[in-house]
Amino acid sequence: MEEMVNVYLYGKQYTVPASLTIMEAFEYSGYQLVRGCGCRNGFCGACATIYRIKGENALHGCLACSTKVEDNMYVASIPFFPLEKKIYNIEEIKPTQEIMMQLYPEIYKCIGCNACTKACSQDLEVMQYIAYAQRGEYEKCAEASFDCVMCGICSSRCPAGISHPQVALLARRLTGKYIKPEAKHLTQRVEDIAEGKFDEAVADIMSKSVDELKEMYNNRDIEK
Amino acid sequence: MSTPYTDEMMESVKKVEATRASRIGAELRRMTAQEKDELLEAFHPDYNYDSFETITVGPNKGEKAPKELVNLLQADSRIKNLNIDLSNPKYDVDVLVIGGGGAGSSAAIEANEGGADVMIVTKLRIGDANTMMAEGGIQAADKENDSPRQHYLDVMGGGHFANVPELVKKLVTEGPAAVNWLDKLGVLFDKDENGNMITTHGGGTSRKRMHAAADYSGAEIMRVLRDEVFNRGIPVVDFTAAIELIKDSEGKAAGAVLKNMETGEIMVARAKTVIIATGGAGRLHYQGFPTSNHYGATADGLVLAYRAGARLLYQDTLQYHPTGVAFPAQIYGALVTEKVRSMGAQFCNKDGIAFMNPLETRDVAASGVIRECKERGNGVKTPLGEGIWLDSPMIDMIHGEGTLEKRLPGMLRMFLRYGIDMRKVPIVIYPTLHYQNGGIRITQDGMSDIENLYVAGEAVGGIHGRNRLMGNSLLDIIVFGRNAGQQASKKCKEVTLGELTLSHVDAFAKECADAGIESSLVSPQILPDYRRKDM
Numbered sequence: 001m002e003e004m005v006n007v008y009l010y011g012k013q014y015t016v017p018a019s020l021t022i023m024e025a026f027e028y029s030g031y032q033l034v035r036g037c038g039c040r041n042g043f044c045g046a047c048a049t050i051y052r053i054k055g056e057n058a059l060h061g062c063l064a065c066s067t068k069v070e071d072n073m074y075v076a077s078i079p080f081f082p083l084e085k086k087i088y089n090i091e092e093i094k095p096t097q098e099i100m101m102q103l104y105p106e107i108y109k110c111i112g113c114n115a116c117t118k119a120c121s122q123d124l125e126v127m128q129y130i131a132y133a134q135r136g137e138y139e140k141c142a143e144a145s146f147d148c149v150m151c152g153i154c155s156s157r158c159p160a161g162i163s164h165p166q167v168a169l170l171a172r173r174l175t176g177k178y179i180k181p182e183a184k185h186l187t188q189r190v191e192d193i194a195e196g197k198f199d200e201a202v203a204d205i206m207s208k209s210v211d212e213l214k215e216m217y218n219n220r221d222i223e224k
Numbered sequence: 225m226s227t228p229y230t231d232e233m234m235e236s237v238k239k240v241e242a243t244r245a246s247r248i249g250a251e252l253r254r255m256t257a258q259e260k261d262e263l264l265e266a267f268h269p270d271y272n273y274d275s276f277e278t279i280t281v282g283p284n285k286g287e288k289a290p291k292e293l294v295n296l297l298q299a300d301s302r303i304k305n306l307n308i309d310l311s312n313p314k315y316d317v318d319v320l321v322i323g324g325g326g327a328g329s330s331a332a333i334e335a336n337e338g339g340a341d342v343m344i345v346t347k348l349r350i351g352d353a354n355t356m357m358a359e360g361g362i363q364a365a366d367k368e369n370d371s372p373r374q375h376y377l378d379v380m381g382g383g384h385f386a387n388v389p390e391l392v393k394k395l396v397t398e399g400p401a402a403v404n405w406l407d408k409l410g411v412l413f414d415k416d417e418n419g420n421m422i423t424t425h426g427g428g429t430s431r432k433r434m435h436a437a438a439d440y441s442g443a444e445i446m447r448v449l450r451d452e453v454f455n456r457g458i459p460v461v462d463f464t465a466a467i468e469l470i471k472d473s474e475g476k477a478a479g480a481v482l483k484n485m486e487t488g489e490i491m492v493a494r495a496k497t498v499i500i501a502t503g504g505a506g507r508l509h510y511q512g513f514p515t516s517n518h519y520g521a522t523a524d525g526l527v528l529a530y531r532a533g534a535r536l537l538y539q540d541t542l543q544y545h546p547t548g549v550a551f552p553a554q555i556y557g558a559l560v561t562e563k564v565r566s567m568g569a570q571f572c573n574k575d576g577i578a579f580m581n582p583l584e585t586r587d588v589a590a591s592g593v594i595r596e597c598k599e600r601g602n603g604v605k606t607p608l609g610e611g612i613w614l615d616s617p618m619i620d621m622i623h624g625e626g627t628l629e630k631r632l633p634g635m636l637r638m639f640l641r642y643g644i645d646m647r648k649v650p651i652v653i654y655p656t657l658h659y660q661n662g663g664i665r666i667t668q669d670g671m672s673d674i675e676n677l678y679v680a681g682e683a684v685g686g687i688h689g690r691n692r693l694m695g696n697s698l699l700d701i702i703v704f705g706r707n708a709g710q711q712a713s714k715k716c717k718e719v720t721l722g723e724l725t726l727s728h729v730d731a732f733a734k735e736c737a738d739a740g741i742e743s744s745l746v747s748p749q750i751l752p753d754y755r756r757k758d759m
Contacts, residue, residue, distance in 0.1 A: 027754040038352035039518040173410030181419030189366040201373040217381035
């Protein structure tokens with residue numbers, strides 16, 4: 001007999017197999033999901049969820065697709081959270097400390113409660129990456145926030161009203177565009193293609209018959 | 225450490241550990257062309273003829289497709305018996321993009337750049353797409369020892385030379401510019417201290433041209449594209465599905481009928497050009513396979529376009545990714561990125577034998593795994609069925625401790641959630657339905673057979689022939705997504721719409737009726753139904 005547990009979906013009790021994820025528990029109980037379900041594999045952040053085990057104080061944040069049910073779990077999903085996304089032109093802004101002050105000044109109101117970190121579905125050091133953003137250390141912020149799926153649970157717990165995922169995204173884009181060194185080989189290759197340096201070679205291979213292509217393919221050298 | 229593996233599995237792990245040191249650095253032989261052909265014919269699911277049916281109506285009449293797709297192509301329209309007022313559209317735009325993944329977002333950005341009034345409509349949220357889940361990377365021939373010509377050869381060989389050459393040319397020659405575009409938007413590619421892109425092999429590549437952002441490559445690209453869509457103020461109508469295309473009196477694409485996923489409201493969007501960027505079909509679970517795809521991958525765009533008269537290409541070829549998760553149950557069918565193999569992990573059978581080169585193309589690798597289990601009986605038995613070991617601890621042994629954590633953080637996290645530390649123990653894999661190789665036929669400008677109907681991304685057929693290489697999908701959504709947006713924004717300036725009509729939907733229904741088809745289904749499917757069946 002399969003082991004079963006009691007879960008409370010939006011407070012209503014259902015009995016489901018203990019092996020299921022929270023998302024599967026919803027479906028097992030008869031929900032046809034529209035919201036709160038995206039990639040089903042921990043990458044998209046659509047299934048932000050908070051839960052509490054009956055009798056315990058701690059409130060947990062998680063992704064419903066990647067978290068197993070537990071007995072006496074009280075579950076509420078947050079299929080949408082109103083994060084504040086500021087509009088900017090990536091070509092015009094620069095990776096200065098001032099840009100964060102202009103766009104997301106509320107990060108300086110962080111009271112250090114660390115509720116964001118505790119709630120993070122990805123176990124990221126959220127408060128720490130906000131501290132990096134405050135100091136204009138965008139590369140560090142980018143690295144510390146890299147696995148963020150933008151589910152927004154952190155922001156739902158923040159007394160200062162910070163939209164952490166948006167702050168982190170800005171830091172990553174600044175890092176990618178302005179702080180990391182240019183890939184010169186890529187710039188060069190784009191120029192060479194634009195100048196037509198590869199046109200002849202491509203036209204030549206396109207003129208080959210399938211048999212000739214097969215011969216070339218089967219005998220091509222493969223970089224070690 | 226303790227793992228959820230059974231005792232029998234742990235016995236087998238010991239055998240894998242016993243052979244590991246001798247396998248490191250050993251070059252595994254690649255199959256000959258003939259060996260590959262025989263393997264595919266015997267074990268690839270595309271050759272499982274019982275699972276295909278003949279299409280009996282429409283442009284591809286007489287050709288084969290997976291049963292599930294045929295049933296949807298020939299099902300009833302969702303607007304049957306509805307009285308839709310086309311005279312008063314809720315939305316009226318230059319470019320209507322259907323789908324909010326990487327291709328749709330790239331298209332919208334370029335259409336906006338071209339000065340068009342563009343709108344995205346998506347049945348879930350922008351970014352709920354296979355792009356978000358692409359882990360391994362994006363190919364582009366930008367290194368000294370590489371060239372678009374070399375990339376072309378790999379793409380054609382991987383696709384069994386069935387690819388449309390003009391589309392491949394576009395893919396490989398515009399590849400570096402696509403990666404450069406992303407780089408300039410702020411995508412955080414893996415680079416060394418001098419800015420050189422860190423590139424690796426993928427299955428079937430002859431040069432190391434796989435660019436990555438750890439194992440969040442697609443997620444990182446999608447996050448940035450979505451942010452850019454918002455920065456540009458492009459309207460995104462989410463939780464709204466396109467359920468039929470609308471044409472004008474001259475038979476050109478002219479918009480879509482939309483349905484609010486939550487309220488059920490039916491709306492009309494009129495558009496001078498339409499871009500289908502609806503993605504793949506994994507959630508149709510062809511042949512009962514699990515899938516690595518996102519929740520909305522139900523081939524909607526193929527159904528819409530087909531009913532409107534667009535021809536499909538290679539709709540009978542699917543990609544089964546060799547390394548889907550075979551255990552534990554909670555992530556069954558989820559993707560284990562090919563990058564795990566790129567970085568040195570080998571396939572091992574239950575006896576710890578590395579039975580094939582792990583970097584054969586995906587179709588060959590998947591077929592090799594199936595053969596090892598089904599014919600040779602060397603699969604690893606799990607509580608869910610069987611699979612093959614993917615010897616992930618090799619990665620840190622080859623590249624140094626900490627490498628797996630740094631380069632494959634998503635994978636590590638996914639397995640750790642269920643008590644499996646892939647740095648210490650191998651993981652069990654089996655093929656999973658991953659990619660729709662075929663789709664809607666397009667020309668070089670991205671247009672389908674229907675004038676002003678463009679297609680980009682996984683919904684396109686022909687770029688990858690009969691098998692796609694790793695990293696060429698992230699590339700194609702950018703190259704062809706941008707292209708579709710650019711072309712559509714140019715084209716819309718010369719379009720004068722005639723009267724809107726849905727007569728093609730009626731005509732297709734009549735064709736089905738005349739062919740004696742009585743369907744109990746409606747399509748597009750929009751979402752799968754995973755509710756418990758015995759309720």
